[in-house]
Amino acid sequence: MDRQTPKSPWAVMRPVQGQIRFAMALAALGTVFGLVALAMLAWVIHRLIEAPGDWPWTPMFGVLVCTVLAYLLRINSFDQSHYAAFRLEQILRTRLAEHLARVSLGEIQRIGAGALAKVIQDDVKELHVFVADSTPLHARAYAGPAITLIALLWLDWRLALAAVAVLALGFVAMSLAMRDRAELVRRYHAARERVSAAVVEFVQAMPVVRTFDTGTDTFGRFQHALESYLGFLTHWYREASLSGRLGMAVLNPMPTLAVLLWLGAWLGWRESLDFSTWLAVLLIGTGMAEAMMPLMSLYHLIDKAKLSIARIDEVMDTPELPQVAPEKAHRPQDASLVFEGVGFRYDADGEEAVADLSFTAAPGTVTALVGPSGAGKTTVARLIPRFWDVTTGRVLVGGVDVREMRADDLMGQVSFVFQDTFLFAGSIAENIRLGVPDASQEAVEAAARAAQAHAFIEALPQGYETRAGERGIFLSGGQRQRITIARAILQERPILVLDEATAFADPENELALVAALSQLMRGKTVILVAHRLSTIRDADQILVLDRGRLAELGRHDDLIAHGGLYARLWHGYEQAQAWTLHPDTPPSTPAPSPARLAEMPS
Template identity: 60%
Template structure:
C-alpha cells in the first residue's frame, strides 16, 4: 500500500517551491531586523550620520520578504487547486470502473463525503499549512544560529525559555493521538446527524415531529461536547501555560535582564544587545504554529486514508483483447450471480443458472415476484456487476471482452427512478450526446411526449430542473429520461419498471413514448404491470433467482404455472375497488343492509 503522503506527489515540486519561498522570506525578514539593529548601533555611535546603505538594504530585504511570502502562498494555493482537480478527476475515473456492488456497499453518502470534504481538507492543508510549516521550522532555527553568532550567552537564555515552553507544550500534547481520534469520530457523528435530520425532514415531520431524529442529533452534540471537555481538562492548564511561555514577552524579559547584567559588566555592547532583542523576542513564538499544524496534519492523514480507501476499491477487470459485437442479440448462458459475502453460496445467489436468448429487434419481458432477480438481470447486461459463473453475450461477444465505451454504446437505460442533473432540460436530454443540436433535442422530446409540457415551462428547454429534477413531476422526469434514451439511439434498451410511479394520464404518455423508443431495438423490460407485456415476443418468468417459465402470454396463461398465478392476481387487482364499511351494529342503515 502506498504511503500517506504519496498522494501529494503530483504537486510535490510546487509544494517544495512554496516552502522554499516561505523559508527564504523568513531569512530575509530576519536579515531586515539584523540590518535595523546595525542601523541603530551606527546611529548611537554616529548620531549625525544617517546609514543610508544599511537602511536601504533593510527596506529591500523587508519588501522582498513580503513579496516572497505572498508568492509562497500563491504557489501553495495553485498546488492545492491542482491537487483537488487531479484527485477528483482520478477518483471519478476510478469509480466509473468499479462495480456498483462495491459502490453500494461503500455508500453514496460516504463517497460524496470523501469526494467533497476529504479532498477539500487536503486542499486547505496544502494551501495554508505548507508555507506555515516552512516558516515554523526555518524561523526558530535561523534565529538561533544568528543569536549564537551574535552572543552565545544571550542565545542560551532565549533557548532556555524555548525549551521550557516546548517541554510544557509536550505535556499538553501527550496522548493526543487517541484524543484526536475521539474528536474526529465525534465530529463525524455530528455531521452525519445533521445530514440525516435535514434529508429526512418530510419523514420526520410526518411521523415523530422531529423528536426522535433531533434527539439523535442532540446526543451527537452531547458526545462532541464531552470529548472537548475531556480534552480541555486533560491539556487545559499545560496548554495555557505553554502559550504564556511561548510568546515574545518572557523571552524579552530574559534577554533584557541578562543583557542588562552583561552590559553592566562591560562584556556586551549596545548594538549587539539591540540586535538580540529584535531577533530573539520572536524565536519562541515562531514555534507556536507547530501546535496548530500538528492537528492539521492529523486531520489530513485521516482524509488521505479515506481517499486511498476509495481508490483501493477493485475495478472491473478490463478486456485482454477488446472485441466488438456482431449484432444486438442478448444471450445469458448458465449465469449465476450473488450480492452476498459468499457470492457462490446457493443461499446468497440472486440468479442461479439462468439461460435464455433474446433475438435482435425483439421485446423480452422479465416478470416475477419481488426479489425474483428481474432487476439483477437488467443490471448485469451493462456490466454494473460481473457474473460469478456463466457468461453474458451481446452479438456473440462476451461483455467482459468489450471496452466500457463499446458496451455503453450498445445499451440505453430507462429505470424506475429517473435521475436528472441540476441543469437545464435540454442538457439533461443531451446527457451522453453533448454534441446534439437543439433540433435533435426537440425531436427526441417530441417522440418522448415531452415537448408540450417543456414548452410551458418558464424558460422552455433552458429551464433548470432543480436538484435530482425535483422541480418536475415524476412523469415529466420519466419522459425526459426517455427523450435522453431516444437521442442516444442505442441498439439495446433496458427498461426497469419505467411506469412504476406514473399516474394514469402520465402512464399513457410514457407508454406512447416507450413505443417510439422500442422501435427496431432489442428490448429487455422489467415490469410488474402484466397488462403492458401481453404483446412481448417472449416472457421470462423468474422465481427465487431461477428461470422457471419462458414463452408468450397466451401459452403461459394456460400452463397453470407461476405466470398464470401472477396473471390471476393481476386481474383480481384490476377488479379491486374501495368499498364503504358498514356502520356499527346499532345503526338502522347497517341493519337494513344486513336484511
C-alpha cells in the same frame, strides 16, 4: 495519486512538489531577510549610539530593502502555494473522476453518492487548505528557529542557551498536553461525524419526523450526538487545560523576551555583555518562539489532511472493472442477448443473488422479467451493461461476452430507462442530447414527439432551453420520465433495458408513458423488468424469477395455464386491481401494454 507511496500528508503533494518546494524556499528566504533586517536595525542603533550626529544611511537603507524583500517573498510564497493547491485540486478531482469511470456502477452505488461527493468535493478541498497554507508555515516553522539559533550562538552563547531553555520548558508542557493525542484526535473526529450524520438525518427526514414522532426520537438522536460531542470536548479540555495553557504561555514570544531582557541586563551590569550585542539579541531573539505557533497550527492541518487522504485513498483503491485490450476486443454481430449459466454474488461470501440463469432473447423480441420482490429482476437487468461482472457464466450481447467488448461498443449497443430518472441541471435539450451531443435540434424534437414530451416542453417558459434544475426538480415525475425516454429514442440503440418505467406514474401520465415506450420499443430487443403485470401480457417470453433462479419460462397464457408461481402472481395482481373503497365501484381499466402498442401500426 500514486497508491504505492506511503499514505502521508506530504505524499499527496507529489504532483506539485516542485512548485511547493519553490514556495517553501521563498518562505524560508523571506524569514532570513526578516531576521537580517532586525540585525541591521541593531547595527543602525549601535552606530547612532557611537556617533549620534552621523546617520548610518547605508545600513538604514539595508533595513528598508530587507524588510521589503521579506514582505514580498512571504506574499509570493503564499501565492505559489495557493497556485499549487489549485493545481492539486484539479489533478486529484480529474484522477478521481477518471478512476470512478472505470469502476463498476454497482461498486459506485455501494459506496454511495453522498460519500463520493464528500471525497471529491470536501476532502479535496481540505487538501487545498493543507497545501496552500501549511507549506509556507512549515518552512517558516523550521527555518526561523534554526537561523535564529545560529545568529544567537554567534552573538552570545549564554543568551542563546537561555532562549532554548525557555522553549524546552514550553515543549515539555505541550507534550504533556498532547499525550495520547492520536487517539483523542480519532475520537474527536468520530464524534464530529456523528453530529454531522445526525444533523443530515434530522433535516432530510423532516417530513417523516413531523408526520410520525413530532421530532422526539429523531431530535433525541441528534441531541444525544451533541451531548456526546460536548462531553468528549469537556473531558479533553480538562485533561489538557493546565499543561496546554502553560505551554502556550511559555511558547509565546514574551517569556523569551523577558528572560533575554533580564539576563542581558545582568550580564551588562557585570560588564560581560556590550549594549549593542544585547540589543541585537533582543531584536532577533524571539524568532524561535514566534515560529512555534505556526508549528502548532500545522499539526492541526496535518490531522485533517490525514483523514481526507485516507478517504481519497479508499476511493482510489476501489477495484476497477477489468478492461479488454483494444486489439483483443470484439464487436457485437446483432441485437441478440444471451445469459449462459450466469451466477452472481454482491459479496464474495454472500448469498447468490442470481444462480445458474440461462436464457436467450432473439433480436427484435420482448423478454419480461417478473417475480416476487427480491427475486433478482433488477440485478439481472444491470448485469447486461456490466454494472457488475458475473461471478460465474457469461452474458453475451450480439454473440460477444460483454467482458470482451470495449465499454463504448457495449454502451453503443444498449440503452436504458430506469424507474429512478435522473436529469442534469442544464436545459431540456441538453438532457435529451446526453450521449449524442451532436444531435440536431430537429432530431431532438423528433425524439421528444415520439416520447410524448414535445407538447409540454413547448409550453415551458423557454421551451427546449428551459433549465430542468438540479435532478430535474422543476419538472414532474412523468415529465422527467418522458424526457428520459426521449433521450433513449435519440440514442437509437438496438437493445433496450426497461426497469418498469411506469412504476411511479400517475393515471394522467401512464397512458402517455406507455405510448412513448411503444415508440421506443419498436424493432428493438427489449428486456423489461415488470412490476405491473398488465404491461407484459404480450411479451414474447416471460422469465419468472424466484430467489435468483429461473422458476418458469413461457408466454402469458401458457404460464397461467401451468398454475405455478406466475399464475399466483397474476391472480394476486388481478385482486389488487379489483379492490376499491366502495365494493359497488367497478375497477378502472389498466393502460394497454407497451408491447401490444409496439406491435400496432403507427
